[in-house]
Amino acid sequence: MSGWLARLLPAQADNRYAGAPVAYYALWLATAATLWRSLHHLLAADGGARSIATIPLERYPPSAAANLVAIFAQWGLSQLLLGVVMLVVALRYRALVPLMWLVLVGEYAGRQLAGMAKPLDTLARAPGAVLNLPVLAVAVVMLALSLRAPR
Numbered sequence: 001m002s003g004w005l006a007r008l009l010p011a012q013a014d015n016r017y018a019g020a021p022v023a024y025y026a027l028w029l030a031t032a033a034t035l036w037r038s039l040h041h042l043l044a045a046d047g048g049a050r051s052i053a054t055i056p057l058e059r060y061p062p063s064a065a066a067n068l069v070a071i072f073a074q075w076g077l078s079q080l081l082l083g084v085v086m087l088v089v090a091l092r093y094r095a096l097v098p099l100m101w102l103v104l105v106g107e108y109a110g111r112q113l114a115g116m117a118k119p120l121d122t123l124a125r126a127p128g129a130v131l132n133l134p135v136l137a138v139a140v141v142m143l144a145l146s147l148r149a150p151r
Helices: 004-008 021-043 062-092 094-117 127-146
Strands: none
Touching: 004 094, 021 062, 021 094, 021 127, 062 094, 094 127
């Protein structure tokens, strides 16, 4: 393997990163945001369903609302695991920074598509709905920058 594919899937996952430094430092910001978001979904009483996503939980029967909160909390656990992997990459396996950006592109693109296919009934546009496209664009740029050949 050579070129960008070798940088995306390095033969050795070590702490040598050859891409643009901005992509590495941006991964730290994305990691912090992912960890914060995950903890909010896990720890908030409403799982973030009402307080962030503006889902009108009060319109649903209590058991349905509780199910939504549980799903948001479970999503928070998935986000926490992703955030921990991002943290490990940033700290110890920098060679995998491009792969991490590819995973984030997949997550945000997939979330965008899922939201279009199955929109949520909300009281207002949730931050996730507003930020998905800009974050996806930034992730694509960071992926490209992380794959840049070293000088």
